[in-house]
Amino acid sequence: MTAAPSLCVGEAIAQLVRPIYPRYANRYGTLHGGYAAWWLLETGAMAAVRAARGYAVLGAIEHLYIHSPGRLGENVFVYAAVIGSTEHTLDVAAVAVAEPVGGGAARLVATSLQTYVAVDEEVRSRRHGVRVAPCGRWQGEEDLYRVHLGWLERRRRLLPEARGKAGELLASGIPGVGRIESLHVVSMEDTFTLPGVLDAARLFYLIDQVAAVAAIKSLGGPVVTAGFDEAFFLSPARLGDIVSIDAALTGAGRTSVEALLRVRIERPSRDEQSLMAILYATLVSIGDDGRPAPPRRRPEIPAELQEGYLERRRRRSEARRRAEEMAEALLSLVRSRGLVV
Template sequence: MGRLHGGDMLKFLADAGMLASMKVGKGLAVLASLDEVLFKRGANLGDIVTVDARVLYIGKTSMEVEMIARRGSETIVTATGTYVKVDNKFRPAPVGDIVVPETEEEREAVAKAMKRREVKVNKLKNKNTMRICSNDPTNFLRHRLSNTTFVGPTMTYDGSVVSAGALLKAMDDLGGTLALRYNGIDHYSPKQDGVVTVAVSDIFFYSPIRLGDIIEMNAGLTFVGKTSMDILINVNRLNMENQECSHVTTAYFSYVRVDPEGRKKEVPIYIPENEYEVELWKESARRRGAVSS
């Protein structure tokens, strides 16, 4: 459709944040969580897009990072995330530095980063078991899609641990494919409708994925609006050496159907039928603010 793929943009953002974190932390940093990603505008073929990342706050081993993609002076995608500095055994390591805001704008950005950090810490307080292999939360959904991937060197940062950007792109590819299938779109044509990524919910990464692991991803449709869809994506990893399974992440990706000119277009009506579909529908509606929590 002549547009930059949403998964590619996610990879650009994650990689830019990683590079900023590594520069400040003077060592390898991995993505621990990605706050809400908002796609404000799309990027088209031939556009020049710049991605900026800056470290706003430094904790003992972690860094709060802001990522912004721009086309000229126009902001097209925003995201924030937490990166953790790790040693050569991927254990958290002290950053050993501080960030001192110098302007009012920087002080406000740091204050917001601190608030986001507090919210994330509260969310994780009672999630000590999240590393345990997750049951497939899409199992009872009518519209679902699965993918299993072997982790080769091209998916890693340095030949040992998976790039968060590569994983996010793989998740978006799966979610986007399911959204296309739901809309009855099974091939590309310049005159064919398509779907675009518009948002990604908070993502927490509970277990690192290493070279030689197997990634199991499951995606399921949970909510449909007038022109948009929510896709729940769950990721587990299987260690081939000891056959241990670990939960990596679970997140909601939101897509919008568009015509060949990029205008929003209505999607087929979806009515949840079983109890589980109704439950996830309500959860998506709460996140969207469609109903009170």
């Protein structure tokens, strides 16, 4: 048997540079969270497709966090590198940094840890035939590989739970207050790496919009996105499908709220419906000066939901610490490869 070809951690890498034009910014002149998510996932997909030597679709995220706002006029540099693999999947670490107008040190804007599944043209899982491992060529390889191993262990524990909830959450409404629903028909402009299949980057832009609307309506004021927790994408949406996104608030802090989102796929031509994903988003209330501030209205969250939120917030703090460590390792690798940071 021929051994699978090896790739060094970080050998399959993709880069994206985007100036923050007004169309990418919110009312306060900072980068819209939906675009930050879009750019991270777009770059991650390019790295995964390069390593998989064929089509790959997003199967999961460990996190997607906004660490600091990108500002109008700044250039955002996004780097994504393949850091580990299984027989059918590739893990990708992604980071976005902003270069201040007029120069200066780059600033961390956002991070994400993503898992892609190698697929064929029919979106069936396939063996990609690549083994990703550290080989000592660049700084940060070992640290990034440990990130992959840690996420792989957590993913194997969490995935059965997510699949178990799929049937229950498909049939019932999601818990929370201020529930809203948005519908979107998948068109050609929504596809990217795989023709006829909804692109994950576009999907996250839509998810971000729905989460923000739910928060704005309940709080009575503007919000910005702080991030998304882990999520598993259980089925793809195809051209012509209707994507239904529900959002409801499930927790509230002094200046932030948590929203639970459910993403469903409806295929009217076959009278079919399936669950794509469930995930939590965190949004921050913003005052007139563009800084975090207590909202005009505080949502009344049921006690049992608030209790769950407080536990998730504790875990979220730990996950953010891991995300910052991942960013340091990835930027170290990027610099050692001679790429611009």
